[in-house]
Amino acid sequence: MESCHCTQAKNSEQRILDEARGIPGKKCGAIILTAEELSNCHDIVAMQFCANKLDKKDFFGKSDPFLVFYRSNEDGTFTICHKTEVVKNTLNPVWQAFTIPVRALCNGDFDRTIKVEVYDWDRDGSHDFIGEFTTNYRELSRGQSQFNVYEVLNPKKKAKKKKYINSGTVTLLSFAVETECTFLDYIRGGTQINFTVAIDFTASNGHPAQPTSLHYMNPYQLNTYAMALKAVGEIIQDYDSDKMFPALGFGAKLPPDGRISHEFALNGNPHNPYCQGIDGVMEAYYRSLKSVQLYGPTNFAPVINHVARYAASVKDGSQYFVLLILTDGVISDMAQTKESIVNAACFPMSIIIVGVGPAEFDAMEELDGDEIRISSRGRYAERDIVQFVPFRDYVDRTGNHVLSMARLAKDVLAEIPEQFLSYMKSRGIKPSPAPPPYTPPGYPLQTQL
Incomplete structure (x- = not known):
């Protein structure tokens, strides 16, 4: 089986000896850790x-x-x-x-x-x-x-x-x-990751004119939603090839007739809700705050179904869809949301929920499904597609500064590669070959002898 793509690695070994201390002044044994470098074999x-x-x-x-x-x-x-x-x-x-x-x-x-x-x-x-x-x-x-x-x-x-x-x-x-194909094998082969941003505009967040509101319109610093959007957005935008993000809001009354919407375009254009980069999403978010009225209820199902409709139309592995929901954690349509997630689990799609503010997020933990696979009407989700991250765990005591962007990035994207691969593997979709490296005109092609 020499055709196996393994390469024998020169492995290094490290032994670490440390005393186990349980009682002051008394040795309680020793712990020996043996480490070995893993080969690059998939x-x-x-x-x-x-x-x-x-x-x-x-x-x-x-x-x-x-x-x-x-x-x-x-x-x-x-x-x-x-x-x-x-x-x-x-x-x-x-x-x-x-x-x-x-x-x-x-x-x-x-x-x-x-x-x-x-x-x-x-x-x-x-x-x-x-x-x-x-x-x-x-x-x-x-x-x-x-x-x-x-x-x-x-x-x-x-x-x-x-x-x-x-x-x-x-x-x-x-x-x-x-x-075993890796997440990067698919990305190199041309699979596109498409992110959609959905922001909670319900009244439970507080009126934007009040300093206690999570949507507070502060001219001098970012409010909690803007801070979470900027921090998480700067992480995810590196994985979106064209940096064009559909940006939606839910739970607000829209002008001019006061119609309640649970999937409105932040830029005001329902036919083209795309924003250029996270800065474009931030701009559309602030513009919406000035024009809509925070209302309710907090329904997740419409925005999940919105993205699922697109994901359902592209099942060949060329695209994968990720919905980023920013919310204060109060949810009104739990049963419908569970059903939407169970349905979406059949499509090339994942959902990242970022909890904003100090509320308890028990409902979000339930949707995460790490402990118990989410189900609806006796039907279990085909795979786990939800990752929940409480944003407050990554900011300082003032709530104004992210303590560790690296840790936030790791936790936000922790489950996406595995969820992505679970879909591709279940459908038997292999990555396309990576295109050859670009050679500028006038330069000879390099070949390996």
Whole structure:
């Protein structure tokens, strides 16, 4: 399997020894951390194993065998990298196929030892050791063959019994490798990330003329919404290729007739709600504050459905849509919002919710779905597409300065690559090849010999 895109890395190892201090003046042991540099390998291997004639370990039954895989480290130690499921009451188990990153299995080193131990599962956790064998990635890559039938050996049993042969055999049934595509592979291949900004204009934010309002029109400094929009916007705009952002507002009465809208264009043009860069969004936001009346209720579903309609029309992987919602956290259409999110999870789309102000954000945490996958009418979202970030966690005590733009950037974008990849993988969409580097006219093309 030399075609695997791994390159053997010269790994460096670092050992850190520190005393564990629990009682002043008394040593409570030591913690040793061993670190190893990971190779630049994005391949994933899928394998399946079976076993034959394993030792019988249970008094009333046969055995409940499972496998434990260990990656060898540079210092000669081993680290667990995978455990199979337990197959009950058999000496001839067939385990389910599993996938594991090649980095986790051998760190891209095809000849590094992989140790496999076979155990009989016990309810109390004192699993009985059946035996072990060793192999490596290069051997496994031969697939199902005579080279991948391994004797399971128990050293203690072998030392006690002269006629001991083995404790059974384990056979590799299948082996396949695929390259795991990264978020950047798709971006290099031309996939466009399209951000839409939606801002909460409901009355729960306070009247813009009052200093206590999150929308306070202060001529000398940014209000809370503007500060969050500028900080988060400067992070996301680097991922939007054309820097043109549709900018929407929701929950306001619009001039001239006082119509309540939950998806109005901040620039006043419903046919072309695009703003040039985050500065353009900021300008449209301030202009809207002067013309609309903050009202309510706080409905998320309309702006989610607005972006979902666009995402639903482009399912070939060429575009991915991200909706950024800035809100004070008070939500009126929870049931409809959940249904909108469940529907949107089928499309190339993610939602970032930035909580603005001091309110409790329990509803936003529920929408985030990290602990419990969001559902509506008994139907669960196909994937997690919501990331919630409370902006107050990133500003100083005065609320006027962001403490760490790097930490804010990390948390705002933390789940987007994974959500993006989950959609592409579920649809079998591969990244397009990256275009060749630009060569100025008159310069000869460079070729690698």
